[in-house]
Amino acid sequence: xxxxxxxxxxxxxxxxxxxxxxxxxxxxxxxxxxxxxxxxxxxxxxxxxxxxxxxxxxxxxxxxxxxxxxxxxxxxxxxxxxxxxxxxxxxxxxxxxxxxxxxxxxxxxxxxxxxxxxxxxxxxxxxxxxxxxxxxxxxxxxxxxxxxxxxxxxxxxxxxxxxxxxxxxxxxxxxxxxxxxxxxxxxxxxxxxxxxxxxxxxxxxxxxxxxxxxxxxxxxxxxxxxxxxxxxxxxxxxxxxxxxxxxxxxxxxxxxxxxxxxxxxxxxxxxxxxxxxxxxxxxxxxxxxxxxxxxxxxxxxxxxxxxxxxxxxxxxxxxxxxxxxxxxxxxxxxxxxxxxxxxxxxxxxxxxxxxxxxxxxxxxxxxxxxxxxxxxxxxxxxxxxxxxxxxxxxxxxxxxxxxxxxxxxxxxxxxxxxxxxxxxxxxxxxxxxxxxxxxxxxxxxxxxxxxxxxxxxxxxxxxxxxxxxxxxxxxxxxxxxxxxxxxxxxxxxxxxxxxxx
Ligand code: ADP
Ligand code: MG
Numbered sequence: 001x002x003x004x005x006x007x008x009x010x011x012x013x014x015x016x017x018x019x020x021x022x023x024x025x026x027x028x029x030x031x032x033x034x035x036x037x038x039x040x041x042x043x044x045x046x047x048x049x050x051x052x053x054x055x056x057x058x059x060x061x062x063x064x065x066x067x068x069x070x071x072x073x074x075x076x077x078x079x080x081x082x083x084x085x086x087x088x089x090x091x092x093x094x095x096x097x098x099x100x101x102x103x104x105x106x107x108x109x110x111x112x113x114x115x116x117x118x119x120x121x122x123x124x125x126x127x128x129x130x131x132x133x134x135x136x137x138x139x140x141x142x143x144x145x146x147x148x149x150x151x152x153x154x155x156x157x158x159x160x161x162x163x164x165x166x167x168x169x170x171x172x173x174x175x176x177x178x179x180x181x182x183x184x185x186x187x188x189x190x191x192x193x194x195x196x197x198x199x200x201x202x203x204x205x206x207x208x209x210x211x212x213x214x215x216x217x218x219x220x221x222x223x224x225x226x227x228x229x230x231x232x233x234x235x236x237x238x239x240x241x242x243x244x245x246x247x248x249x250x251x252x253x254x255x256x257x258x259x260x261x262x263x264x265x266x267x268x269x270x271x272x273x274x275x276x277x278x279x280x281x282x283x284x285x286x287x288x289x290x291x292x293x294x295x296x297x298x299x300x301x302x303x304x305x306x307x308x309x310x311x312x313x314x315x316x317x318x319x320x321x322x323x324x325x326x327x328x329x330x331x332x333x334x335x336x337x338x339x340x341x342x343x344x345x346x347x348x349x350x351x352x353x354x355x356x357x358x359x360x361x362x363x364x365x366x367x368x369x370x371x372x373x374x375x376x377x378x379x380x381x382x383x384x385x386x387x388x389x390x391x392x393x394x395x396x397x398x399x400x401x402x403x404x405x406x407x408x409x410x411x412x413x414x415x416x417x418x419x420x421x422x423x424x425x426x427x428x429x430x431x432x433x434x435x436x437x438x439x440x441x442x443x444x445x446x447x448x449x450x451x452x453x454x455x456x457x458x459x460x461x462x463x464x465x466x467x468x469x470x471x472x473x474x475x476x477x478x479x480x481x482x483x484x485x486x487x488x489x490x491x492x493x494x495x496x497x498x499x500x501x
Contacts, residue, residue, distance in 0.1 A: 001062055001078055001159035002027050003048075003191055008057035010043050017043040019215040020057070025160065025208075030182055030192045032206035032223075034199075036234050036433050037404060040215040041195045042084075045162045048193075049081045050074035061160075080153025081162040086145055090138035094131055094148050095120050098155050116155070123154050127184045142289070143174030147181065154190075161185065162193045167201055171289055172461060172493030179205045197234070197434070199227045200462070235435040243441045246449075248469040251280035252317075254422050254453035255301070260312035260322075261477075262293070262300040270296035272477035273312070280421065283444065283454040284482075285468035289496055290459045293477040295339060298426050298457055302336050303329040304344075316422060335415035337408075339426035339457070345411040348400025352392060353381035355399045356414045380417075388413040389439060404431040412440060416447060423447055426457040441467060461492060473501075 003025040010018040017040045025031040033041050046052045048059060050068030059066045061077060068074040071081075088097050099116035120133035129147045137145060146166060153161055163182070167175045182192055182205055196202060202209055202223065209221040211233040219233055231239045255278040262271035270293045278284040286294055299305045300322070301314055307323025314322040316332050330336070338344035346355050357377050381395040388409045392402060399410055408428070415423065425444065429437045444467060448454050458464050464471055465485070472482040473495035481501025483491070495501055 001191055002060075003160050003193075004060040004063075005044070005048065006058045006060065008044060008047055008059075009055050010040075010047055010052055011055050016215050018047065018054075021212065021215075021217055023210055023217070025191045025193055027191055028186050028189045029207045030186050030194055030205055032202040032209045033193055033195045033212065034197065034202055034209055034221075034230065034234060035212040036197060037431050039212045039234075041212060042164055044212075045081065045164055045193065045195065048074065048160075048162065049079055075156050075158070078157060078159035079162070080150075080156065080158025080160065082146065082149040082153065082164065082166060084165050084168065086149055088137045088145060088148060091136065093134050093136055094140075094151070095133040097137055097148060098133075098152050119155050120151055123151050127154075127181055127188075129181065141174075142169050143171070143177065146170070146174075146178065150181065150185075154185075158190065160191045160193070162195070164195045165197075166194070167196060167198065169290060171496040172489055173497060175201065198462075199230050202230065203227065231434050235433060237435065239435050240438045243438075243445055243466050245445050245467075248282045248448065250282040250469070251451065253277045254280050254317055255455060256313075256315045257301070258313045258315075260297070260300065260310060260314060262296045262305060263309040264296050267309075270477055271300065271310075274474075274477070274479050276472050276479060276482060278422070278453040278455050280453050281448060281451050282469040283448045283456055283467050285456040285458060285464040285471045286474055287461060287464045287468075287471050287492060287496065288459065288474035292474045294426070294457045294459075294474055297474070298336075298339070298424055298455075301329075301424055301455070302326055302334065333419065333421040335418055335420040335423040335425075335452075337411050337415050337423070337425040337428055339430065341404075341407050341411050346399045346407055348398060350399055351396045352385060352390065352399050352402070352410055353378055353395040355410055356381045356384055356395070356417075358414060384413040384417060388443075389436075403433075405433045405436045408432050408440070409436065412443065416443060421453060423452055423454045424457070425454065427459065428456070429458075429460070429463060437463075461489065461496075465489070465492075 005021060005023040008018050008021045021044055035041050047054045050071045050073050066077050095113055095117040098120055099113055117133040120131060124131045131144060131147050131151060137148060166178060170178060186192055194206060206223045209223060211218050211221060213234060213236055221230055258275050260271055260274045261269055264270035288294055300310050303324050303326040310322055313320055321329050321332060385395045390406050390409045399407060428440050444454060456467055468485045470482055471485060473480045473492065475496065475498040480495045480498060483501055
């Protein structure tokens with residue numbers, strides 16, 4: 001089916017999330033919608049899926065104007081969407097999930113299980129999905145769950161399939177498999193809108209690319225375009241994509257984690273007998289798909305999980321810190337960039353200057369008797385804002401008003417400007433604009449060059465490969481192996497899926 005969006009405008013109050021967007025997706029085409037976080041991609045697709053009503057503009061399907069008052073209408077018209085967060089019921093089987101939620105108008109009756117089972121099998125066989133209709137969803141790997149979502153759409157006769165950042169949760173192999181599936185679907189005539197910010201994937205699978213920035217279409221591109229060219233279209237200026245890095249000169253062991261196990265919030269073992277060390281002057285990266293224990297590992301190292309929730313040992317520069325308070329650990333010389341900066345990194349209501357001072361307030365040069373030297377604080381804040389290129393009119397504005405990328409720069413500015421021996425950095429560029437990624441990467445390499453031990457935790461394999469000196473891969477709470485930084489992507493991908501080094 002040919003999809004045409006004409007002049008779609010969607011406002012949220014004063015914010016124009018989509019500004020007169022035109023987009024044409026031909027029948028059987030894989031069309032990538034490329035843009036940074038906040039560019040307006042999901043909003044546009046939510047308009048197409050009937051979740052939002054456009055303020056202006058039209059949706060045309062095979063040339064006819066379509067009006068959707070909800071997702072039910074959109075589905076009935078042949079639009080399918082796989083969201084970033086799956087909408088499956090874990091304790092149900094694949095067939096049950098497919099049968100459920102079918103609109104009564106559809107050819108499948110609600111909960112007609114036999115028909116659902118047959119349909120899953122038919123679709124699975126046709127496109128090589130390899131999905132068992134009777135498997136429980138909760139037993140399936142994430143990549144397969146995603147295929148179940150696609151099957152759900154196809155079972156409802158989707159002719160246009162929207163995939164919103166589908167690869168964020170996948171290993172490299174699962175990503176390759178998904179691309180194969182996309183190609184197969186396109187061949188059969190399904191039109192695919194593939195949303196991503198990952199240039200590698202766009203270049204590998206797209207027939208056509210539309211780049212959007214700040215709610216507007218800024219241009220179209222061919223997949224053969226240079227990566228650099230696509231990146232600068234996304235960002236609106238030239239960006240460097242590689243990090244200059246000389247080989248590491250590791251010194252003494254700073255962080256030593258031995259036989260560490262950590263329980264998560266549900267008292268399940270999230271980190272399972274993990275051992276590694278990080279030396280001064282090196283970056284050790286923990287790679288892995290989201291949710292394999294990385295968060296709990298970082299939290300245990302920082303003292304954010306109580307003594308009772310861990311076993312084993314964590315020592316920093318020779319002294320044991322497991323179960324010690326966060327403050328004790330930070331004072332030992334640890335800088336921390338948390339993965340959730342809104343929750344753990346910043347106090348939104350505080351000014352940028354106040355946030356910059358947070359962890360340093362009990363050490364020089366901020367502490368002055370019991371009071372705080374405000375003039376000193378403000379002067380240093382202004383310098384840091386400048387040095388870290390935080391885009392704000394003043395260091396006195398509330399941190400919560402900054403964009404995600406600029407908030408991240410505030411956290412980095414604070415943590416990198418402290419006198420520390422160890423930096424624990426989780427997802428340092430998540431939600432950060434491509435233009436700032438380069439800057440953050442360069443700063444992390446500088447810290448390593450200056451002799452700090454850096455523990456980088458990242459689910460972005462490109463980031464891990466660009467920055468790490470050594471790579472430890474986590475899978476289901478265990479370290480599958482610790483390998484050299486020049487290990488190839490395919491090998492790392494296998495390790496991310498649990499195959500030992
Ligand atoms: P993308 O998917 O490209 O990352 P989104 O479409 O999610 O971007 O967001 C575009 C802009 O619209 C952002 O500034 C976002 O904060 C804003 N936005 C998205 N959804 C809503 C909403 N429901 N209410 C208010 N603002 C929103
Ligand atoms: Mg989005």
